[in-house]
Amino acid sequence: MDQLLYGTEVLINGLMTGVMYSLVALGFVLIYKASGVFNYAQGVLALFAALTLVGIMEGQVPFAHLINAMFGTHIENFGWNIPAVFAILLTAGVMVVLAILIEKLVLQHLVGQEPIILFMATIGLAYFLEGLGDVMWGADIKTLDVGLPQGISDVVEQTTANWFGYGFFIDRLDIWATIIAALLVAALVAFSQYTKQGRAMRAVADDHQAALSVGISLQFIWIMVWSIAGFVALVAGIMWGTKSGVQFSLSLIALKALPVLMLGGFTSIPGAIVGGLIIGVGEKLFEFIMSSPDLAGSWFGFTISATENWFAYVLALLFLVFRPQGLFGERIIERV
Amino acid sequence: MLYREAGDFKTTYRDDGQTFPITLDRLGYYAILFVAVLIVPFVINDYWASAVLLPFLIYAIASIGLNILVGYAGQVSLGTGGFMAVGAYAVYKLMTAFPEVSVVIHILLAGGITALVGIAFGLPSLRIKGFYLAVATLAAQFFLVWLFNKVPWFYNYSASGQINAPERTVLGWAVTGPAASPSAKYLICLGFVIFAAWVARNLTRGMIGRKWMAIRDMDIAAEIIGVNPLSAKMTAFGVSSFFVGIAGALLFAVYLGAAEVTEAFGINKSFLVLFMVIIGGLGSIFGSFAGAAFLVLLPVLLKNVLVGVLGWPTDLAAHIELMIVGALIIFFLIVEPHGLARLWQLVKEKLRLWPFPH
Amino acid sequence: ELIVPNLSYRTGPYGANGTQYADGFNDYFTLLNERDGGIGGETISVPECETAYNTEKGVECYEATKDGALVFNPLSTGITYQLIPKVGVDKKVLYTPGYGRTSAKNGKVFEWVFNAPANYWDGASVAIKYLLDENGGDLNGKKIALVYHNSAYGKEPIRTLQELAKKHGFTLTEIPVEAPGQEQKSQWLQIRRDKPDYVLMWGWGVMNQVAIQEAANIRFPMENFIGIWWAGSELDVMPAGEGANGYKALTFNGVGMDYPIYDDLKTHVIDTGKASQGGEHVGSAVYSRGMYAAVVIAEAIRKAQELAGTSAITPEQLRDGFEQLDITPERLAEIGLPDFGPEIKLSCDNHGGSGMARIQQWDAAEKKWNLITEFMEPDAEVLDPLIAEDSAAYAQEAGVTERSCN
Amino acid sequence: MLDAPAEGYVTADGRQIGPVVMDLKNITLRFGGVVAIKDISFDIRQGEIRAIIGPNGAGKSSMLNVISGFYVPQEGEVWFKGYRRGPMRPYQVARLGIARTFQNIALFDGMSVLDNIMTGRLNKTKSGFLSQALWWGPAEREEIANREQVEKIIDFLEIQNIRKTPVGRLPYGLKKRVELARALAAEPQILLLDEPMAGMNVEEKEDMSRFILDVNDEFGTTTVLIEHDMGVVMDLSDRVVVMDYGRKIGDGTPDEVRNNQEVIDAYLGVAHD
Amino acid sequence: MLDTAAASTSQTEALLEVNNIEVIYNHVILVLKGVSLSVPKGSITALLGGNGAGKTTTLKAISNLLASERGEVTKGSIVYRGERVASLNPASLVKKGVIQVMEGRHCFEHLTVEENLLTGAYTRTDGAAAIKADLDMVYDYFPRLKERRRSQAGYTSGGEQQMVAMGRALMSRPETILLDEPSMGLAPQLVEQIFEIVKAVNEGEGVTFLLAEQNTNVALRFAHYGYILENGRVVMDGTAQELRENPDVKEFYLGMSEEGRKSFRDVRSYRRRKRWLS
Numbered sequence A: 001m002d003q004l005l006y007g008t009e010v011l012i013n014g015l016m017t018g019v020m021y022s023l024v025a026l027g028f029v030l031i032y033k034a035s036g037v038f039n040y041a042q043g044v045l046a047l048f049a050a051l052t053l054v055g056i057m058e059g060q061v062p063f064a065h066l067i068n069a070m071f072g073t074h075i076e077n078f079g080w081n082i083p084a085v086f087a088i089l090l091t092a093g094v095m096v097v098l099a100i101l102i103e104k105l106v107l108q109h110l111v112g113q114e115p116i117i118l119f120m121a122t123i124g125l126a127y128f129l130e131g132l133g134d135v136m137w138g139a140d141i142k143t144l145d146v147g148l149p150q151g152i153s154d155v156v157e158q159t160t161a162n163w164f165g166y167g168f169f170i171d172r173l174d175i176w177a178t179i180i181a182a183l184l185v186a187a188l189v190a191f192s193q194y195t196k197q198g199r200a201m202r203a204v205a206d207d208h209q210a211a212l213s214v215g216i217s218l219q220f221i222w223i224m225v226w227s228i229a230g231f232v233a234l235v236a237g238i239m240w241g242t243k244s245g246v247q248f249s250l251s252l253i254a255l256k257a258l259p260v261l262m263l264g265g266f267t268s269i270p271g272a273i274v275g276g277l278i279i280g281v282g283e284k285l286f287e288f289i290m291s292s293p294d295l296a297g298s299w300f301g302f303t304i305s306a307t308e309n310w311f312a313y314v315l316a317l318l319f320l321v322f323r324p325q326g327l328f329g330e331r332i333i334e335r336v
Numbered sequence B: 001m002l003y004r005e006a007g008d009f010k011t012t013y014r015d016d017g018q019t020f021p022i023t024l025d026r027l028g029y030y031a032i033l034f035v036a037v038l039i040v041p042f043v044i045n046d047y048w049a050s051a052v053l054l055p056f057l058i059y060a061i062a063s064i065g066l067n068i069l070v071g072y073a074g075q076v077s078l079g080t081g082g083f084m085a086v087g088a089y090a091v092y093k094l095m096t097a098f099p100e101v102s103v104v105i106h107i108l109l110a111g112g113i114t115a116l117v118g119i120a121f122g123l124p125s126l127r128i129k130g131f132y133l134a135v136a137t138l139a140a141q142f143f144l145v146w147l148f149n150k151v152p153w154f155y156n157y158s159a160s161g162q163i164n165a166p167e168r169t170v171l172g173w174a175v176t177g178p179a180a181s182p183s184a185k186y187l188i189c190l191g192f193v194i195f196a197a198w199v200a201r202n203l204t205r206g207m208i209g210r211k212w213m214a215i216r217d218m219d220i221a222a223e224i225i226g227v228n229p230l231s232a233k234m235t236a237f238g239v240s241s242f243f244v245g246i247a248g249a250l251l252f253a254v255y256l257g258a259a260e261v262t263e264a265f266g267i268n269k270s271f272l273v274l275f276m277v278i279i280g281g282l283g284s285i286f287g288s289f290a291g292a293a294f295l296v297l298l299p300v301l302l303k304n305v306l307v308g309v310l311g312w313p314t315d316l317a318a319h320i321e322l323m324i325v326g327a328l329i330i331f332f333l334i335v336e337p338h339g340l341a342r343l344w345q346l347v348k349e350k351l352r353l354w355p356f357p358h
Numbered sequence C: 001e002l003i004v005p006n007l008s009y010r011t012g013p014y015g016a017n018g019t020q021y022a023d024g025f026n027d028y029f030t031l032l033n034e035r036d037g038g039i040g041g042e043t044i045s046v047p048e049c050e051t052a053y054n055t056e057k058g059v060e061c062y063e064a065t066k067d068g069a070l071v072f073n074p075l076s077t078g079i080t081y082q083l084i085p086k087v088g089v090d091k092k093v094l095y096t097p098g099y100g101r102t103s104a105k106n107g108k109v110f111e112w113v114f115n116a117p118a119n120y121w122d123g124a125s126v127a128i129k130y131l132l133d134e135n136g137g138d139l140n141g142k143k144i145a146l147v148y149h150n151s152a153y154g155k156e157p158i159r160t161l162q163e164l165a166k167k168h169g170f171t172l173t174e175i176p177v178e179a180p181g182q183e184q185k186s187q188w189l190q191i192r193r194d195k196p197d198y199v200l201m202w203g204w205g206v207m208n209q210v211a212i213q214e215a216a217n218i219r220f221p222m223e224n225f226i227g228i229w230w231a232g233s234e235l236d237v238m239p240a241g242e243g244a245n246g247y248k249a250l251t252f253n254g255v256g257m258d259y260p261i262y263d264d265l266k267t268h269v270i271d272t273g274k275a276s277q278g279g280e281h282v283g284s285a286v287y288s289r290g291m292y293a294a295v296v297i298a299e300a301i302r303k304a305q306e307l308a309g310t311s312a313i314t315p316e317q318l319r320d321g322f323e324q325l326d327i328t329p330e331r332l333a334e335i336g337l338p339d340f341g342p343e344i345k346l347s348c349d350n351h352g353g354s355g356m357a358r359i360q361q362w363d364a365a366e367k368k369w370n371l372i373t374e375f376m377e378p379d380a381e382v383l384d385p386l387i388a389e390d391s392a393a394y395a396q397e398a399g400v401t402e403r404s405c406n
Numbered sequence D: 001m002l003d004a005p006a007e008g009y010v011t012a013d014g015r016q017i018g019p020v021v022m023d024l025k026n027i028t029l030r031f032g033g034v035v036a037i038k039d040i041s042f043d044i045r046q047g048e049i050r051a052i053i054g055p056n057g058a059g060k061s062s063m064l065n066v067i068s069g070f071y072v073p074q075e076g077e078v079w080f081k082g083y084r085r086g087p088m089r090p091y092q093v094a095r096l097g098i099a100r101t102f103q104n105i106a107l108f109d110g111m112s113v114l115d116n117i118m119t120g121r122l123n124k125t126k127s128g129f130l131s132q133a134l135w136w137g138p139a140e141r142e143e144i145a146n147r148e149q150v151e152k153i154i155d156f157l158e159i160q161n162i163r164k165t166p167v168g169r170l171p172y173g174l175k176k177r178v179e180l181a182r183a184l185a186a187e188p189q190i191l192l193l194d195e196p197m198a199g200m201n202v203e204e205k206e207d208m209s210r211f212i213l214d215v216n217d218e219f220g221t222t223t224v225l226i227e228h229d230m231g232v233v234m235d236l237s238d239r240v241v242v243m244d245y246g247r248k249i250g251d252g253t254p255d256e257v258r259n260n261q262e263v264i265d266a267y268l269g270v271a272h273d
Numbered sequence E: 001m002l003d004t005a006a007a008s009t010s011q012t013e014a015l016l017e018v019n020n021i022e023v024i025y026n027h028v029i030l031v032l033k034g035v036s037l038s039v040p041k042g043s044i045t046a047l048l049g050g051n052g053a054g055k056t057t058t059l060k061a062i063s064n065l066l067a068s069e070r071g072e073v074t075k076g077s078i079v080y081r082g083e084r085v086a087s088l089n090p091a092s093l094v095k096k097g098v099i100q101v102m103e104g105r106h107c108f109e110h111l112t113v114e115e116n117l118l119t120g121a122y123t124r125t126d127g128a129a130a131i132k133a134d135l136d137m138v139y140d141y142f143p144r145l146k147e148r149r150r151s152q153a154g155y156t157s158g159g160e161q162q163m164v165a166m167g168r169a170l171m172s173r174p175e176t177i178l179l180d181e182p183s184m185g186l187a188p189q190l191v192e193q194i195f196e197i198v199k200a201v202n203e204g205e206g207v208t209f210l211l212a213e214q215n216t217n218v219a220l221r222f223a224h225y226g227y228i229l230e231n232g233r234v235v236m237d238g239t240a241q242e243l244r245e246n247p248d249v250k251e252f253y254l255g256m257s258e259e260g261r262k263s264f265r266d267v268r269s270y271r272r273r274k275r276w277l278s
């Protein structure tokens, strides 16, 4: 009985974690859908956005370190504090500028190239942004607080304690993440399915040349999606940054988002959410069962742990064997 | 006309099928081989060996391996780090279990074991394609690393989970272990590089290579004209992993001497080798060398210039180095998406026309 | 001129910590050069090389800085393992305070490696010692969980803790966290269910921040949560804000700015603009540790010069200096760091010192660490056989014959 | 002529047409709701040129895909040389000696013309993996033998000058020719051609027709041809199947088909000369 | 011959003028070696020539799509309504009314047939009703598309895709359409029909057409003026009438000899009298 309750708690937390993964995966999906580009830099984009947000909130001077090193000055801070809401807006603006630059300097020159080349270019971009983030804002670990609540939700704990005699743990940050993710997904689905821009975006993903030939401006579409993806990255950056501080490792959450994508399908926005939920629950439950002496221990006679890094991928792989395009991905067209 | 092809006629198909059909190329190739085998070992020192030459040679093998898979067979893999780990741990277990057997055999066997593991992880490629496959290969990457970290048998139950290469000799020269001289290490790696390049070249110019390329270019059509996708993909995974395993074995046994799986064979390794393949040129053995050279040399060079020559603080240099490497990758992809190999070819084509523009 | 390369890392997942450590290391030598004109009249040159915590770059850095270098301190267990066999051949000293291969304490096998003042096994033992003290000397029936970085580094204390668990009758639960460790929900839910009395942590990088945050989230009593010294920097606790209040960590060096040396540092290094990175991190926990490593190396150099009767010492002479090193409390006070570290007295067969460490606790309101215990001794009875066993295993594997230390 | 003797006959211009080699019986193929082929039966005789015509989307290419094993019909049987063909993967079908070209050119873009054609000889290659890896005697000998065969085809189709060009760069019409070469290299018993002359001008079509006829003459290769140019179809083929949205609406000699009212309505529009 | 051609077309206003352009692929492969042509407003101009003559390349040069194939115009100029095309990106060219139907269809595979058609209207701003009307018009022209409107374009037959590509171009209400091999792969009566549509659109709405076509027969029946390209050069041009009657054109492009159309079966030797060894 206890195991069942614990299992349920793990499951719910798995769902919540899944939502956090989905936030990162969403950015990938958008860009993939719009350009067929598998944007490895999405994680770094989240890091960059979070760094910028903290920098703006705390009035850090960008490139202070570089300037100081070059001119021997000692500037660090503008000495002002900007409220979170404005800072978020400003950061969103920065992300748009970044999107424009990426389009102008990178994507524009790679029109019509094979997907793997574009993929590689985004890895190059990831390196670049990682370096840029460090040079601009310093490599310190920064604390991010935009006023989101954190920690156990007492309400949930007490209610469940009353009901089941065991209080469930749910992080309030996760609850917020869920709400925000739901809003984002609804907005994005509506956008891509029902608007002209959304249709153009999918057209671009299919065939750059043909899109050009009907007058779709790749430039515009790409700037648009990269801006949106930048904004999604900002949201992901805020969530993850609140949890772990803003630091280099934030960029590695991309690796947690990949199995989510694979499972949900690279091209499906709802897939990113459902995939996230499945992965979140799957990896947490697997870890729970396999590392618990009462479960795996008594069933198999051994326990294993720290499985989460690979289990997500293996789980996604299993799904793919049955549906090679992911759960919700567009069918891969195979014709001759 | 500096570089000429015209007038270089072939009268048999055998001549036409050789690796360097153009005399000038052939001469250049022999010259490089001569320098590599007979001159470099005598002038090599520790720094050059460990900072540049060994990693270059070892990564060249890994790139050839991965190029077979990605460049020739079109199956994108991000599991290279994991497969290198298989090679490393296999050679470690073999070296410690059978100390009397030659390390060369161990390394080849390690390649063979890696090939089997590669084939096993390659099986999903029958269903899964493109980026889905790429991401799926990460399952191999993470699982293998976890496994080697988790199961003490693989690291002979050492307290920390590290593996250390014991000293082994070839023809009386120590090639592994701390006492191995740079030239011995260099020569053994060079030997494997030549072997790998030669085998890869043979495979890719023959029917097997054509099957791979057919699968890469259009898998459905390939199957319809008679390519068995199972055997084509599995041979590609097998051969590729064989080389990658050898590279992993050399990386651990000859180059690093000690390794911890999470650090030495992490996902970054997978990306690094993939980069080499793409920057060098997909589907080109020369490209594998060029890519490996580029990505081994570039950071060393940048570091020496930024820190050594310009005297920047190391952290700034390191961050800017990241930016430069990133920017250069993008730059190269823009200039020539088909890699350094194609760039070289274009240069040759230009030279052929020189001094006329076209 | 004496060369002491600084194999640092200021980028990558652990760059934030690496930066502070490297700054402390650099600044102390800068201070010696600026204030005293070096050591024994020889200026110390500290060429820095970025390893990015990456073993291959570590090897490259080692080779690049090897010429004329005396001693290496790579601040990475992985790179240390790489270098242990190499330094034996190249005859360079490898100094790995508080990290690296624990059994390198055995100087008979590891002639060139020093890991004073404390190693991971010492740390584990001291932590248990502290808990024993807290519980009136009895841990019987207590539950202790070890949350660790699933790598060579994180796995180091397990053997020791298992032995200690047998000896003191507590149960040990091992909870690995796969690097990098951004997501530790499973682990902390497990802790919430199991309700261990204490949690020990061997973490590094983002894993620390997340663990501390998660501990706060599940309202785990922070004073029962003890990290190893690499999980005891300001960087680790700051992101959790108030929640981290009361968190404890081991340390083998003093923290805070209440040491006379900082006056000298200010006049000679910081105010003259010679501080590494502009002196941003002066006084932080990891900075102090970097500085402390430099202090020990400097003292060993001093000793070596004394023994060799020349100021331009060789690595061999430095090794001798290390083996006869004796940093007394008085000497520390003289340096301007009273009570900053334990007494270090090394010998030919003991390359690891006394292994003493103490506990620091985080005060979130003041945003500072407070030292809450004196230096405590590890349990030699448990550790010595382990060290003998592990070093013997290495000796056999690597074909090293023990030297005699008489 | 439809009820020609089982053992074959000789055409007006003196070619030998043999017995039925492939018999398609009651083939039905559906994609979800779309019925691409509805209960179609027809046969192919040894050595003949068999055309399939019909409006766009009629299911001609699908039919070819059924023959080459890429689509598996929901209903119906395929008989080849007197045996019922079981479920087979396309590459196994290819090994039976069925080669084809594709409507939307399916060349291997990354390879040179020569290599593309060499892939056609795939099933004629016997040397093993090791011998290829080490380039031992048999591998090299076989490679050279294959090359000689391929060179003959290259000469035959007059594409010598583009031998080493990557096919991606070739203009459309030449690609079609290379595809034909690749199919020929397999020395097939049955050659399936899906619109081999689309995008060619008259002169090129004449060349192509010549190639098809010569292959047929020379090697007796049975040819199945889909083509929209009625001139070509009527001139080249021995028998014609007409499809219309999945149904078969005609089957017979060019003359019979040409004068079939249903065919005229559905496809030809006007009676062709 | 070129000069007289220029003289004969100069009476009507030239909408599109291509002056002596040279195109190089990949920096080394010279494909067009000085092509000049002029397309009068409201005309149907045909670009004829064998495989690899450079028709597609010419069209792509005009619609500015070469860049994404690593090709570039290195010499000469292309002027549309007095403005140099080089300075425009493909999207603004579409806004100016030039749209291309690409060779090989290039449908958006994952979009449905209807969505494909709607992307054609991407640049239009005249409201949903007008677009709907045009959609109906396209379905009128190609009833088959109406049946398949909900299928993903990737799963439609070759001919259906060709209709989609054509319909998509019509949806943009262009002023000029560059048509690359519209008849390829289409059933005979559909070829006829497509050209009828071209004619209707041309006459009814004054849309100018420049079409590259292999099917010389039909092309010359519907076009007003024709250029023949060989090997990257214009080798002949003239009104459709002139070309139709030119004996060389007759022989090489229309497949007629003095005796009328020959059977394909009777072509006993190759045109260019090449011999093959076997």
Ligand SMILES: Nc1ncnc2c1ncn2[C@@H]1O[C@H](COP(=O)(O)OP(=O)(O)OP(=O)(O)O)[C@@H](O)[C@H]1O
Residues within 6 Å of the ligand: A334, A335, D031, D034, D035, D036, D054, D055, D056, D057, D058, D059, D060, D061, D062, D063, D103, E155, E156, E157, E158, E159, E160, E185, E187
């Ligand atoms: N894989 C598939 N999935 C769904 N529908 C398909 C598939 N393949 C073909 N179809 C449909 O089946 C019908 C017949 O297609 P097919 O390609 O055989 O036509 P076709 O006769 O070759 O036409 P065309 O002359 O235009 O090439 C078409 O309507 C097409 O959309």
Ligand SMILES: Nc1ncnc2c1ncn2[C@@H]1O[C@H](COP(=O)(O)OP(=O)(O)OP(=O)(O)O)[C@@H](O)[C@H]1O
Residues within 6 Å of the ligand: D168, D169, D170, D171, D172, D173, D174, D199, E025, E026, E029, E031, E049, E050, E051, E052, E053, E054, E055, E056, E057, E058, E069, E071, E103, E214
């Ligand atoms: N991307 C490219 N790279 C290199 N060469 C190319 C490229 N595209 C076309 N070419 C070359 O340019 C020449 C002209 O090709 P183009 O496609 O313009 O001919 P075309 O007249 O349209 O022929 P077709 O009637 O077969 O379509 C050909 O020789 C072709 O090999």
Ligand SMILES: [Mg+2]
Residues within 6 Å of the ligand: D060, D061, D062, D103, E157, E158, E159
């Ligand atoms: Mg068809």
Ligand SMILES: [Mg+2]
Residues within 6 Å of the ligand: D172, E055, E056, E057, E103, E180
């Ligand atoms: Mg063309």
